[in-house]
Amino acid sequence: MSQETEQPSAEKIVGYFNSALKELRETDDYISYATLLDVYLSDTSRFSSAERTLLIKGFYKILEDNVDIVEEIGWDIPELLLDLFDLDWCYGDNNEEKQAIRLIMRGFEIVAKNGNPKETFLKSIELLNDLDFSHNEGKDELILDLKIYALLELVSSSLKRINTIYPSKFLSMALSALLKAYSQYLKHTTLTRFIARRLYSFARDYIPPLKPAEYLEEHGISQKEAQMIDDDENYLQRTLLQSFITNVVGLATKERSLSFSAKFCNDLKLKCTGQKVTHERGDEIITSTTDCFLRILTLSESFDMDMYDEFEKLKKDSMSLLSKVVDSKSDDAQIQDYVKISVSNKIETMYNPQSKTIPLNDVGVLYLTVLEFYEKDQIPDLTIQEAIALHLRFLSPGLFSEQFKSKGALDGALFYDWAAITHATPEQLAKVPHYQIILFLQTIVYYSSTDDDEVFRWTAYTFLVRVLCMLEESIAYNFLIDTLTTAPFDNAKAAVINILKDLCIRTRPDVDSLAEKLQDASLTESKERTTKPALPQRRYIHLSIDRTDDIYALIRECIDETFDEKVQSVDTSKFKILLGYLNFLVGVKDQFPKNKIKEIVVLTEDKLAKAPSTELDDDAANLEFASMACDLLNKFLDSSNTSL
Structure with a gap:
């Protein structure tokens, strides 16, 4: 007899689960039951769609009716559920398959609600870190999105159930895992609207975990000490969330921008000439991504971030970087010194979970400030010197390494370049140190030559001509x-x-x-006007x-x-x-x-x-x-x- 006929059917496997359940009630051997589930659920690809659905229904009913199993072996269940997404589902209009997939998602809900919160939290973090993001096309993209959605919900729900007086510790772990997953996701696709919205929802819906019932006695602290811990934790959580949302925007715009600089340039051309410049762009993608960023911008206010204050900090910090360059050196030496300074600053502001400080993502902040001005149809208040300082701070590191390049930084810097040049004068531009002018122009030419976005290249070269005309x-x-x-x-x-x-x-x-x-002027008040030759x-x-x-x-x-x-x-x-x-x-x-x-x-x-x-x-x-x-x-x- 062939091996295939010796393998149990889906119906028999469900019977095994129920029989073992009776035995579990007598032995309390949850480890053996977890092993049984793992053996029969780890390879279900041989079953038909109907058989897989039958198996999932049986598994789900066991989880639904036996909360103690979820409480005891909740650590093992998420991985079993996650693997079920990889089966050869059509992910179409098949109602039976839709029901099975819904039951998988509801299985995660049961684990989130009844599993040991710390164990399920840590397991969900582990599974997020282990996701394979390389298969991200067609049906594989849908499967990956389902896995991410399920794990994010599990992280969020289990995090809320953890009793601790130090919630920032767990929040930091969660945010680090989410940002790592997001950065991996972005390496394989620029279509990130779905996951960006899920990350936004995570931050929006975050609620600090409850404290243990007798936490003062448990930790041996006074009420005053507890209040100090609360104040510190509130600050840390708020700072972590600020850093998180700016990193979401910074990562999202590394390989794709929303072309604010081109829009600004087009608006100027329309006002000056009445001509509207049109470019072929993915308008639907840009519109939906802009909507997501607008929600993040609104959310930033609830985290005590004021984008006008952040803009002033950006200008001040950027000017401060320029002040570190020694004036007595040659142009080439000053340019080299500044690039080193800007690279060091970039590294310092990159997200690092092991760092004692929690920096905001500078590109994310830059882009959110641009969005604030653009949506309110406001011209930013900055001088041409401040615009050049911002430009060099964000774009010079890209001359050193591809790792530091960002489409968002390009777009944001050029947006502020255009904003400043509209009211700048040749006299103001002449006061900018020569080495800064040269590096400023070099970065424009470099990025215009290496960027694959035709709209950006047109906008940058148009700006370059504008600056050269004023020099x-x-x-x-x-x-x-x-x-x-x-x-x-x-x-x-x-x-x-x-x-x-x-x-x-x-x-x-x-x-x-x-x-x-x-020519129109007259040296006398007589009716006869003398026409002077044109200059x-x-x-x-x-x-x-x-x-x-x-x-x-x-x-x-x-x-x-x-x-x-x-x-x-x-x-x-x-x-x-x-x-x-x-x-x-x-x-x-x-x-x-x-x-x-x-x-x-x-x-x-x-x-x-x-x-x-x-x-x-x-x-x-x-x-x-x-x-x-x-x-x-x-x-x-x-x-x-x-x-x-």
Whole structure:
């Protein structure tokens, strides 16, 4: 006879449970009964859906009718129930299966209500820490969410039943486990609305455990000492919950932001030009996540957190970090010193259960303050210096390690950058130390080049242009040339070339406005008005001879790096930079020496003629684009020669 026919049916197993139950009443051997349950419930995958449902009904009835079993072996039951979620359920419209899953959930409720509170609490923490978060797609995601929901409810319910005068000890254990589970969950998905809401509910519904009945005598303390313990515990619990909710927001925004900076930028553009910028985004996800964060923001008030006060602390602490940099050093040395300082500060504020202090998550606080201002449609009160201080504090550590990068920090810092620049003046920006300006611009270029969010990149580069327009011309030019010379990211160079072209073409509006006023002015009060010639237009960046020499050298170097004649290949990323340079020349051809334009065109055409005819692996890097740019430049050169 095969092994399969020798295995007991589901009906027989339920019979074994009931028979053993009678024996239990005679022997009080709960350990043997727990072993029996474990043997027959640890592998039920061979049963059909109907048989599994029958088995679960029998198991549930035993738990429901025999509270003493739950009291004695409650430590073992949660794991048995948790494994039942992994069975081959359809998780669809099958009513029988739905009933079975409901009974599993109700089984957790029975354990939470009747199990030994400390044992079930510790077991639920252990199971949370042991969850496998790597399987998180389709039906596996639903199973994982069910497990998390069941364990969170078990943690919450059992925690309330623990009698202790030191509730912060157990709360700290719970919050650490929840944050660890959340961080693991986030490593495999950014769709965290469900678990974020459960964590919010845990914090909202938390009630301190009751004290033991005779706790004064039990602990040998006076009423005065007990009051002091109560005061300390209340403070610790409130601080733990503050830290918890800021960590939930900080972790949730590590890989996804709500694009507040882009919204702020779009609102500005709408007010200034009447044009609305639209981007393709997951609006439903952003809306639901924003709703969850708004609830957390409201909850923070009940934990005695004032976001306006927190914002002032953020500004003050960020400025304090800058004050630690020694002024007498070179720019490079000061930048290196500040990055080290910001990294140390980041490490100090990261959540650590073993730490004697309970720090708030700085990114979580930053994002909640942004949410406070944005939802109330308020412009934050901060100077450009304070905005740069915030920016450097939150974004500089990411230059040191990927571990310190956060989409929320990016979005929040850029939001405050935009808020400050709207009322900043060039004079205020000129007072910011030079090394801070350079590091500020470098971080914008770095994150814009490495971030995969197109909306953020557009917002950041738009802001970069705004800042460069307000800087002294030499600082803006030198930064752009340094970036084109030393930046390790080719896409950064391609973007910066476009910015350089824009600043070489655009004229300063204040000069135009002044010219118009002078033209309308009259030196006499006579009816005849004398029209004065317009003042020369002043561009943001003037292309002097030295500057055209710099750019010419960069273009020649780029041509050499783009075409490798030895192996007959074209470097796609370098070619996109070359296209940028050619378009730059088309835009500034009237300002660039014609002999240098001619040399570049001749050399480029020669390289293109020898280049392989195969298409490059990027639609934006089409060889024909370079030929078209060369044709435009040739036409310009020909027309110039003709006019001569």
